[in-house]
Amino acid sequence: MxxxxxxxxxxxxxxxxxxxxxxxxxxxxxxxxNLTLPGMLHLAMVRSPFAHAKIVSIxxxxxxxxxxxxxxxxxxxxxxxxxxxxxxxxxxxxxxAPTHVPMPTDRVAFAGETVAVVxxxxxxxxxxxxxxxxxxxxxxxxxxxxxxxxADEGGVFAHPDLGTNKSAYWKFDSAxxxxxxxxxxxxxxxxxxxxVIEREYRQQRLIPAFMEPRSVVVDPTGEQITMWSATQIxxxxxxxxxxxxxxxxxxxxxxxxxxGGGFGGKLQTTPEEFIAWAVARRLGKPVKYTETxxxxxxxxxxxxxxxxxxxxxxxxxxxxxxxxxxxLADMGAYISIVGGGVPVLGAFMFNAxxxxxxxxxxxxxxxxxxxxxxxxxxxxxPEATYAIERIMDELAVEIGVDPLEIREKNWIKxxxxxxxxxxxxxxxSGNYEAATARAKEMFGYDELRxxxxxxxxAGDRVxxxxxxxxxxxxxxxxxxxxxxxxxxxxxxxxHASVRMLATGKVEVVTGTSAHGQGHETAFSQIVxxxxxxxxxxxxxxxxxxxVAHKGLDTYGxxxxxxxxxxxxxxxxxxxxxxxxxxxxLLEASADDLEFAAGxxxxxxxxxxxxxxxxxxxxxxxxxxxxxxxxxxxxxxxxDPDSFSFPHGTHLCAMEVDTxxxxxxxxxxxxxxxxxxxxxxxxxxxxxxxxxxxxxxxALWEEAVYDESGTLVSGSFVDYLLPTAADTINxxxxxxxxxxxxxxxxxxxxxxxxxxxxxxxxxxxxxDAVRHLGVNDxxxxxTPERVWRAINQGGSGGATEGxxxxxxxxxxxxxxxxxGAGA
Amino acid sequence: MARINLTVDGAxxxxxxxxxxxxxxxxxxxxGKTGTVIGCDTSNCGACTVHLDGRxxxxxxxxAVQVDGHEVTTIEGLATxxxxxxxxxxxxxxxxxxxxFCTPGMIMQAVDLLEDNPNPTEEEVRLGLEGNLCRCTGYxxxxxxxxHAAKGVSTSSTTEGARA
Numbered sequence: 001m002x003x004x005x006x007x008x009x010x011x012x013x014x015x016x017x018x019x020x021x022x023x024x025x026x027x028x029x030x031x032x033x034n035l036t037l038p039g040m041l042h043l044a045m046v047r048s049p050f051a052h053a054k055i056v057s058i059x060x061x062x063x064x065x066x067x068x069x070x071x072x073x074x075x076x077x078x079x080x081x082x083x084x085x086x087x088x089x090x091x092x093x094x095x096x097a098p099t100h101v102p103m104p105t106d107r108v109a110f111a112g113e114t115v116a117v118v119x120x121x122x123x124x125x126x127x128x129x130x131x132x133x134x135x136x137x138x139x140x141x142x143x144x145x146x147x148x149x150x151a152d153e154g155g156v157f158a159h160p161d162l163g164t165n166k167s168a169y170w171k172f173d174s175a176x177x178x179x180x181x182x183x184x185x186x187x188x189x190x191x192x193x194x195x196v197i198e199r200e201y202r203q204q205r206l207i208p209a210f211m212e213p214r215s216v217v218v219d220p221t222g223e224q225i226t227m228w229s230a231t232q233i234x235x236x237x238x239x240x241x242x243x244x245x246x247x248x249x250x251x252x253x254x255x256x257x258x259x260g261g262g263f264g265g266k267l268q269t270t271p272e273e274f275i276a277w278a279v280a281r282r283l284g285k286p287v288k289y290t291e292t293x294x295x296x297x298x299x300x301x302x303x304x305x306x307x308x309x310x311x312x313x314x315x316x317x318x319x320x321x322x323x324x325x326x327x328l329a330d331m332g333a334y335i336s337i338v339g340g341g342v343p344v345l346g347a348f349m350f351n352a353x354x355x356x357x358x359x360x361x362x363x364x365x366x367x368x369x370x371x372x373x374x375x376x377x378x379x380x381x382p383e384a385t386y387a388i389e390r391i392m393d394e395l396a397v398e399i400g401v402d403p404l405e406i407r408e409k410n411w412i413k414x415x416x417x418x419x420x421x422x423x424x425x426x427x428x429s430g431n432y433e434a435a436t437a438r439a440k441e442m443f444g445y446d447e448l449r450x451x452x453x454x455x456x457x458a459g460d461r462v463x464x465x466x467x468x469x470x471x472x473x474x475x476x477x478x479x480x481x482x483x484x485x486x487x488x489x490x491x492x493x494x495h496a497s498v499r500m501l502a503t504g505k506v507e508v509v510t511g512t513s514a515h516g517q518g519h520e521t522a523f524s525q526i527v528x529x530x531x532x533x534x535x536x537x538x539x540x541x542x543x544x545x546x547v548a549h550k551g552l553d554t555y556g557x558x559x560x561x562x563x564x565x566x567x568x569x570x571x572x573x574x575x576x577x578x579x580x581x582x583x584x585l586l587e588a589s590a591d592d593l594e595f596a597a598g599x600x601x602x603x604x605x606x607x608x609x610x611x612x613x614x615x616x617x618x619x620x621x622x623x624x625x626x627x628x629x630x631x632x633x634x635x636x637x638x639d640p641d642s643f644s645f646p647h648g649t650h651l652c653a654m655e656v657d658t659x660x661x662x663x664x665x666x667x668x669x670x671x672x673x674x675x676x677x678x679x680x681x682x683x684x685x686x687x688x689x690x691x692x693x694x695x696x697x698a699l700w701e702e703a704v705y706d707e708s709g710t711l712v713s714g715s716f717v718d719y720l721l722p723t724a725a726d727t728i729n730x731x732x733x734x735x736x737x738x739x740x741x742x743x744x745x746x747x748x749x750x751x752x753x754x755x756x757x758x759x760x761x762x763x764x765x766x767d768a769v770r771h772l773g774v775n776d777x778x779x780x781x782t783p784e785r786v787w788r789a790i791n792q793g794g795s796g797g798a799t800e801g802x803x804x805x806x807x808x809x810x811x812x813x814x815x816x817x818x819g820a821g822a
Numbered sequence: 823m824a825r826i827n828l829t830v831d832g833a834x835x836x837x838x839x840x841x842x843x844x845x846x847x848x849x850x851x852x853x854g855k856t857g858t859v860i861g862c863d864t865s866n867c868g869a870c871t872v873h874l875d876g877r878x879x880x881x882x883x884x885x886a887v888q889v890d891g892h893e894v895t896t897i898e899g900l901a902t903x904x905x906x907x908x909x910x911x912x913x914x915x916x917x918x919x920x921x922x923f924c925t926p927g928m929i930m931q932a933v934d935l936l937e938d939n940p941n942p943t944e945e946e947v948r949l950g951l952e953g954n955l956c957r958c959t960g961y962x963x964x965x966x967x968x969x970h971a972a973k974g975v976s977t978s979s980t981t982e983g984a985r986a
Binding site for chain 1: 840842843847850854855856857858859860861862863864866867869896897898900901906910913914915917919920921922923924925926929944947948949951952953954955956957958959960961962963964965
């Protein structure tokens with residue numbers, strides 16, 4: 001780029017610095033826990049230490065008498081007023097699900113479940129008094145291991161009254177759906193004259209671990225009861241409160257102020273929110289509850305936790321003929337708001353970018369006595385991408401070709417778009433060849449392959465592995481009709497309004513609810529271009545049901561492709577509404593007007609009028625056409641016809657010390673095709689952050705339970721989040737195949753990095769030691785596990801109950817049973 | 823209760839505090855300095871990092887009574903009037919933040935790091951920020967921000983900050 005080149009006038013595509021940042025870098029923040037209201041009381045939860053137990057009695061006497069304690073309440077005290085934590089997506093009509101009362105009265109179903117709440121004048125006094133609540137439990141056998149629970153082994157049930165741990169079985173079959181062939185026939189044929197690859201992979205349990213612990217404030221003293229919450233979903237939360245606590249929706253205001261990250265972890269309506277709601281209503285006083293990090297890790301929902309059984313059938317030349325997927329998915333103790341919908345969101349993505357003629361997917365969701373699970377960045381698609389990208393590597397090895405070659409043999413060619421997949425989804429646009437070529441170039445693919453061979457031939461102690469992930473995903477949740485056909489309880493539309501203020505400023509109201517994404521900046525850019533107003537003059541409002549009265553919030557990489565499109569349409573309506581008024585004021589025919597750069601001009605003349613002038617004219621409304629309303633504000637609700645299908649090629653180089661098992665990332669390249677880009681700076685941030693979350697699943701993170709169902713990775717000491725010192729700089733770039741499903745040609749990017757990176761890393765680690773007889777290493781690929789895989793065969797073994805070595809000094813570290821991951 | 827007298831962000835303050843009160847609780851609850859946030863309870867995350875007599879400390883790891891007679895600077899006292907500290911400016915310039923929750927601690931740690939080592943290598947920046955967790959950025963742009971502040975280079979409108 002030369003310095004003489006002019007800055008483009010368009011805002012879209014420009015790397016605007018974020019409007020959000022000034023407050024955040026100076027500490028002028030409005031996180032929920034920062035709020036203080038007059039007379040506000042503080043809550044502390046009394047939580048069960050047992051995974052499964054009857055509540056025999058709760059003695060609150062001592063706690064209630066403690067200093068500045070206002071009340072100590074149990075589930076029985078709150079009764080029906082505490083509402084119910086709902087599941088919005090019963091994936092089958094006969095789904096078995098326990099009723100999820102925020103604070104149970106008779107039985108706890110996971111360690112960390114709340115049984116009583118202490119209300120005091122300060123948070124410290126509430127916590128002190130929580131220690132004084134005496135709960136007598138009668139321990140019950142706990143269903144902990146996913147496979148054992150799925151088999152209802154030993155008659156141990158997470159919820160004895162249900163008589164089974166099986167919640168729902170959901171299946172898609174391309175032959176039944178008429179979208180493809182019969183997978184069993186393809187597999188049988190391949191057993192005779194082709195290749196069959198069978199693998200079982202583990203998706204370990206993860207914790208979203210947003211940096212801001214969840215917090216909720218409820219003020220019942222106004223005409224509307226107001227809840228501030230560290231949530232991704234203020235609108236859905238408001239609906240759930242109204243639907244289950246008997247308070248009319250119109251009497252509820254929910255505000256998501258500054259929210260410190262979510263990653264799906266704040267896509268929930270939580271027991272803590274409902275308990276705070278009930279307590280505030282009961283006492284008539286504002287209350288606040290802010291969780292500790294330990295509480296967050298044990299009670300906020302977890303993610304992933306699946307076993308994946310995969311069968312891939314192919315011809316001898318590597319052409320895939322069928323793929324069969326059989327999943328077990330751990331729901332934990334309760335079916336959460338998305339619940340079994342998470343694996344179902346992955347159901348249509350195991351075929352990924354490939355032209356598979358036959359496909360079958362089945363998932364059994366299972367109840368256990370562990371923390372509930374729900375969406376975590378990617379929600380279903382990372383699991384799918386991991387499975388297919390791992391097994392495509394296995395196919396390449398079987399045939400003896402480069403992993404990129406086997407992918408290219410099977411992927412959809414760029415000239416074949418739009419392409420209807422074996423799942424019946426229509427991919428609108430993409431170019432896998434282009435993204436792969438660019439990624440290879442950035443990576444120095446051939447050179448690294450040559451180095452790998454040289455180091456292998458030389459028998460180096462540190463071996464080099466190269467991992468490939470050519471991913472796609474479906475996001476932009478979602479077409480309401482499709483969601484309806486999948487039995488989801490709500491829609492997937494989004495709403496926006498554009499208000500033209502008298503002074504020429506513009507307010508944009510969106511039903512999406514940002515928690516770090518930079519919506520205020522990106523949406524301002526879109527509106528600035530659309531309406532021809534300065535970027536600085538656009539104010540984006542969100543996250544308050546009283547301001548943004550209609551919306552379905554932020555998750556599933558939907559905010560831009562659905563919410564952004566709603567804004568575009570609202571802005572276009574503003575122009576449409578302004579046009580006849582402009583014609584009237586300019587004394588011209590509307591047909592002779594054209595709108596460009598914020599101005600209506602009369603064709604063939606120098607006459608014209610700015611949109612902002614029309615806004616002022618309609619504010620006064622002294623002169624406007626008969627029969628029209630005096631105003632140009634507009635709103636729009638957009639319901640997409642299809643999902644968004646970003647794709648990309650990620651390449652990862654890992655170095656593995658074959659003597660110690662230590663793994664080290666050397667290089668990571670991502671070339672993503674996310675269609676047109678609104679703000680490259682924000683996109684880069686989303687990609688970087690997404691990559692590290694996916695890499696962290698591959699290398700570091702795991703929620704581990706001990707044999708009694710206690711979360712042993714229950715603090716940041718034990719749950720291994722990566723630091724700056726663990727990570728590297730990334731090389732990212734983009735190819736562009738504009739989406740055909742929205743005006744701006746954009747695709748979702750929020751989850752792409754996480755979805756793509758996990759298999760790239762594990763493929764690289766396995767590739768480094770495959771010549772030593774290794775074809776799988778269970779995630780996270782810790783040095784110990786890598787070492788075991790090299791030296792003892794297998795995939796490195798399950799995670800031991802790592803927090804327990806001091807229980808048996810004779811055999812430190814060897815006494816505990818396998819974690820729930822086993 | 824114990825009486826403490828100290829300077830916070832340039833202002834002299836005096837309070838009676840419980841001996842067990844943490845500095846971060848004091849800042850937030852007594853002084854309303856909510857710019858400093860709490861991200862964990864095991865001193866792992868560093869979100870609550872402030873300066874105590876010019877050096878970074880995790881304010882969840884210091885008792886309020888320990889700062890009696892000392893000087894504390896929080897994220898709210900880092901800028902000089904409307905003039906942002908170069909590290910604050912660099913975080914905005916290089917998109918070193920997303921949700922902004924770790925940002926106060928990250929910036930305070932970065933300022934201390936650069937005072938110790940005005941020209942750090944990338945590796946030194948990464949090691950110097952090891953005690954501060956971020957879940958949004960993948961650290962890439964945080965590291966760029968700190969290097970950018972160190973270089974003191976003029977602001978640029980290209981995406982180099984994000985892609986370098």
